[in-house]
Amino acid sequence: MPELPEVEVTRLSLAAGISGATILSATLGKPLRWPLGVEPGRLTGQRVLAVRRRGKYLLFDLSAGLLLVHLGMSGSVGFASGLAEAGKHDHFDLQTSQGTLRLNDPRRFGAVVFASSEADPVAVKLLGRLGVEPLGEDFDAVVFYQGLQQRKTAIKQVLLAGELVVGVGNIYASEALFLAAIRPTTRANRLSRPRVLRLQAAIRQVLARAVEKGGSTLRDFSNAQGESGHFQLEAMVYARQGQACRQCGTAIKSLRQGQRSTFFCPQCQKP
C-alpha cells in the first residue's frame, strides 16, 4: 500500500492535527516488525513537536526523542478523537491531548521504533543507508547516473532497493519506467545519460502527481482522515497486463522480478 506518496499524504493529513499535542499514553497490540525499543510509559508526557518523512518512514519529533513509524505493506495510520476500541489489526495507539493516532496493519510488516534522536544508532540503522529524497533538491541526475553505473542489476530492482533514491515502490517503479520509456529489465549500468535524465524526471513527476492525487487506492489506502486516493485510476501500466497500452494500444505485459510483479509496454519501453 504505502510508497512515498502514500506516506507523504498520511503525513500531510496528520501533521496539523497532532503537532503540539501531549502524549497521554501509548498502547501496543501484536508485535510489529521491530520492538518499540522503549517502555510505552516513557512516551507519556512528551510533546509531539512535528511530523516529518524520510523515505517511507514517518518521523515524529518528540520533546525528548524520535518516534519512527513505517507502514510496511499493509499499514495505514488514522488520527481522530473518540476512537472505538482497538480492532483486530490495530497494533499501536498513541493517545494524545488532541486525538489518537492509530496504526492499523494486518500483515504487520510495519514498525514503530523509538530513538533518542536521529543520531541514535537505532535510527541510524534504519535511516542511515537510505538514498536521496526524490522530490528534494539532492536528487541530481548526474549523481543518479553515476550510481546507476555501479549496478548491473535490472533498473527496476535498483529503484526498489532505495539505496540511490528512496520512496519508489512497486507501483511507481513500473509507472516511472513507463514514463521514461525504459524496459524494467534493462541493466542499470547500460542506461545512457539522456535516458537517466528522463528517468530522474519521470520519478519526480510520477511521485509528485501521486501526492497531488492523494495516493493510490489499489486495495485499501486511506489517509489519516480515512479518505481514499485516486492515483490508481490513471495508472499507465500497473496491474494492466493484457490491456491496451494507453499510448500505443499494444498489450501490456507482466513479469516477475525478485518475487515482485512488473508491468510494462513492450512497444513503448525499450531495453
Next chain:
DNA sequence: CACGGATCCTGATGGC
C-alpha cells in the same frame, strides 16, 4: 560489495 533468494504475516481471490 553487489546480487539473488528466502523470509516475516494476514487476507483476498480463483481454480479445483
Next chain:
DNA sequence: TGCCATCAGGATCCGT
C-alpha cells in the same frame, strides 16, 4: 466454515 495455491503497496538478512 471446502481446500489449496498464489498473490499483495516492503525491507532485511544470509549465502555466494
